[in-house]
Amino acid sequence: MSLLQISDPSIKNDDLKKFVVGIDLGTTNSLIASYDSGLIIYEDNNSSLIPSVVTINSKGNISIGADAIKNSDDDKSICLESIKRIMGLSYTDIEELSLKGDLPLIKSDNNLPSVIVNNEKYSAIDISSKILLYLKKLAEDNENKPLDGAVITVPAYFNDIQRQATKNAAKLAGINVLRLLNEPTAAALAYGLESNETGSFIIYDFGGGTFDVSVLTLEKGIFKVLSTDGNTHLGGDDIDYEISNWLLNNHSFLKGYKTADLKKYSRILKESIIDKEFTSMDIDGNTISLSQNNFSKIIDPILDKTFDIVANALDASGLSKHDIKNIILVGGSTRIHCIKYILEKKYSCDVLNDIDPDKVVAHGAAIQASVLSGNNKENILLLDVLPLSLGVETYGGLSEKVILRNTPIPIKLRKTFTTFKDGQSKILINIIQGERELVNDCNSLGEFILKDIPSMVAGGPRIDVDFQIDADGILSVSATETTTGNSSMIEVKPSYGLSESDISSMIEESNQSAEADMQLRRLNESIVEGKRVIYALEQALNSDGKELLSTDEYNIITRELIALKSSINGDDSELIEDKIVCVEKASEFYVERRMNSSIKSLIAGKGIDDIL
Amino acid sequence: MDILKKNFFELFNINISIDINKSELDEKVKIFQTQFHPDKYANGSDLEKRLALQISSHVNDGYKVLGDIVLRIEYILKINNFTKDESKTINDINFLREQIEYNELVESLEENFDKDIIDEHLSKIRLLLKNTIDSIKLFFDSEDYENMWQNLSKLRFYTKNINELIKMRNK
Incomplete structure (x- = not known):
């Protein structure tokens, strides 16, 4: 039998183009942007900055963004701001860090902080998912097509639980997360692509609630982060x-004013003193004045904290001051003028803020989404x-480090555990994230129980536990008992809050409502996926199928491919999905063979210029 | 996959040696990541994604191990099948004395900070470190793994001390 002609001109590359966006889910404001036909940042109420505010009224109706701020004046409504500050934290964490602020939080099951309105319970994940859903709808309404995927940014210094929480919020909003991207890295991407520069850079990202710094090098389109450091509870909120x-200490008439009102006045003062020597405002007939000098005194302790973190990050990167070409400013709080001057003096290099510091992260995230989706080559x-x-x-109670910070990801490391007593059948492993030596000073990510260990003398069994960190910086754990070759059971118990199964059932619940919609959507998705496969x-096959496959192998794959092709002309999503699986199964060995062959050519020693 | 069974020197096509050319290693890792980072397979099948994650993780592990002098020497011993009980102490009276002296030094510096003393000891320990690496190289050339292992403990000790002293000085 001769080889079949398999290329089909009816499938154009354009059909495969996906609608993808970058989302900057910020403490104060959020943005959603796409990059596939030039940068578009979607606007709501004539602004691309969408306040990360959710207001729930007494009837349980929810408003988001600018509307949420408008509706917050109603006394019976609950207005939730800066929810990102408590993402991934337990109720105890929030009390210890005094982060409760104006949030009407209560401690619900398993130490999870929640808000109760109208007998309905909302966690930080729920509230974030409302914001994400709002952003998704905004983009979909603008483009009049469903969203295929998004890159969502997180502070570089977010830990595993905070990242997981962000991902879960997105899943809950029905968003396919292409990747979690660190905010400073996103900013570097936007700058790097515009300037086409090479060299080493410091990204200074001072936002509404978080401070991050990353040191990275850029060469031929490769952005390599060398080190990162930060504080997830240091931002514009702290300045306010x-x-x-x-205000309280210097103006006695303000005693008895609501915290929320004082915060509002503080913001107005901050925003007006930023580029002036002197400012004043009127509060209920009293004049309050603030000089740049006084303002500096108020914020210096906070700025000093950020400069110390920059010095630590540079230290950890292995570079010195002289290696740094530019410092890039990101985040609304970098509008404070003196930051630029101080950094310029300290590091004697140009400090850049040409891309709007409020938009640069969303800009970078949109580029990455476009690259990952394959739209951007x-x-x-x-x-x-x-x-x-x-x-x-x-x-x-000591923490033994398995993977050190600033290790390039993804990474997998193995650690071997054994028993302490004769006949011991279980081992409890507490996974810790953080730099301090005592477990109590770090974050517990959860406890893992290794069960069904074969009965042996103490120290006999050897259980290999693999710690895999993926490109999103999220950990997964697996274990094998090597003396008998049995793979042990792992049971994950999160330190607090929701387990994986809780999340899945929440997602299922939220999806049930739109059953018919879902089916149509599923068909469209499977057709796009089928075309892509x-x-x-x-x-x-065109590039190396004949080299790597025998005629028989080639024919088997082609047969499955033809079956898939005919299935996508129908409207049976299950059949299409089934055929996709068949194709993938039939070509499994071919995929492995291709990877091995490209590795062999790499080992044979090509220069980087041959690859790029 | 074959690739995951290769040792890191084979993987990067680098000769097994105590010294390593860091920029050559950097370059090799970059080449691999340009090809196998999971982002390059974001649109791939589940199998491709899984393989890319495995390969990319393996490459980063190799980068970490070969990029660090202590881990690199440990690894060279491992691929030469030399294993030894970590709890076993070394019988070197001079090294024992050095350890006691160092602990005393740290204690006195904690009481009275003195930058000059720190710098003086830093350069002393750096010299010791260099000598230790030189003797490890000699033992490696003569395939004397037992002595390589003995000197590795010293290497770990000096590296740790240098980091501690630098930290203390910068405080």
Whole structure:
């Protein structure tokens, strides 16, 4: 039998184009942007900055963004601001960090902080998912097509639980997360692509609630993060808090004013003093004046904290001051003028803020979404690092580091455990994230129980536990008992809050309502997916199919491919999905063979210029 | 996959040696990541995604191990099948004395901070470190893994001390 002609001109590359966006889910404002036909940042109420505010009224109706601020004046409504500050934290964490602020939080099951309105319970994940859903609808309404995927940014210094929480919020909003991207890395991508520069850079990202710094090098489209550091509870909110304190201490008439009102006045003062020597405002007939000098005194302690973090990050990167070409400013709080001057003086290099610091993260996220979806063919690669060390609890409540911070990700490391007593059948492993030596000073990510260990003398069994960190910086754990070759059971118990199964059932619940919609959507998705599989496989077969496959193997794959092709002309999504699985199964060995063959050519020693 | 069974020197096509050319290693890792980072397979099948994650993780692990002198020497011993009980102490009276002296030094510096003393000891320990690496190289050339292992403990100790002293000085 001769080889079949398999390329099908009716499938054009354009059909495979997906609608993808970048989302900057910020503490104060959120943005959603796409990059496939030039940068578009979607606007709501004539602004691309959408306040990350959710207001729930007494009837349980929810408003988001600018509307939420408008509706917050109603006394019976609950207005939730800066919810990102408590993402991924337990109720105890929030009390210890005094983050409760104006949020009417209560401690619900399993130490999860929640808000109760109209007998309905909302966690930080729920509230964030409302914001994400709102952003998704905004983009979909603008483009009049369903969203296929999004890159969502997170502070580089977010730990595993905070990342997981963000991902879960997105899932709950029905968003397919292409990737979680670190905010400073996203900013670097936007700058790097515009300037086409090479060299080493510091990204100084001072936002509404978080401070992040990353040191990275850029060369030929490869953005390589060397080190990252930060504080997930240091931002514009803290400056407002300091100004509120100053107001209270210096103006006795303000005693008895609501915290929320003081915060509002503080923000107005902050925004007006930023580029002036002197400002004043009127509060209920009293004049309040603030000089740049006084403002500096108020914020200096906070700025000093950020400069110390920059110095630490540079230290950890292995570079010195002289290696740094530019410092890039990101985040609304970098509008404070003196930051630029101080950094310029300290590091004697140009400090850049040409791209709007409020928009640069969304801009970068949109580029990455476009690259990951395959819409954008530019050779761009982001290599990031683990922000916080990962360890396990050992005897005496100490944390033993398994993967050190600033290790390039993805990474997998293996650690071997054994029993302590004769006949012991279970081992409890507490996974820790953080730099401090005592477990109590770090974050517990959860406890893992290794069960069904074969009965042996103490120290006999050997259980290999693999810690895999993916490109999103999220951990997964698996274990095998090597003496008998049995793979042990792992049971994950989160330190607090929701387990994986809780999340899945929440997602299921939220999806049930739109059953008919879902079916149509599923069909469209499977057709797009089917076309993509066909396209990718045909490209591969054309390039090396005849080299790597025997005639028989080639024919088997082609047969499955033809079956898939005919299925996508129908409207049976299950059949299409089934055929996709068949094609993938039939070509499994071919995929492995291709990867092995490209590795062999890499080992044979090609230069980087041959690859790029 | 074959690739995951290769040792890191084979993987990067680098000769097994105590010294390593860091920029050559950097370059090799970059080449691999341009090809196998999971982002390059964001549109691939589940199998491709899984393989890319495995390969990319393996490459980063190799980068970490070969990029660090202590981990690199440990690894060279491992691929030469030399294993030894970590709890076993080394019988070197001079090294024992050095450890006691160092602990005393740290204690006194914690009481009275003195930058000059720190710098003086830093350069002393750096010299010791260099000598230790030189003898490890000699033992490696003569395939004397037992002595390589003995000196590795010293290497770990000096590296740790240098980091501690630098931290103390910068405080």
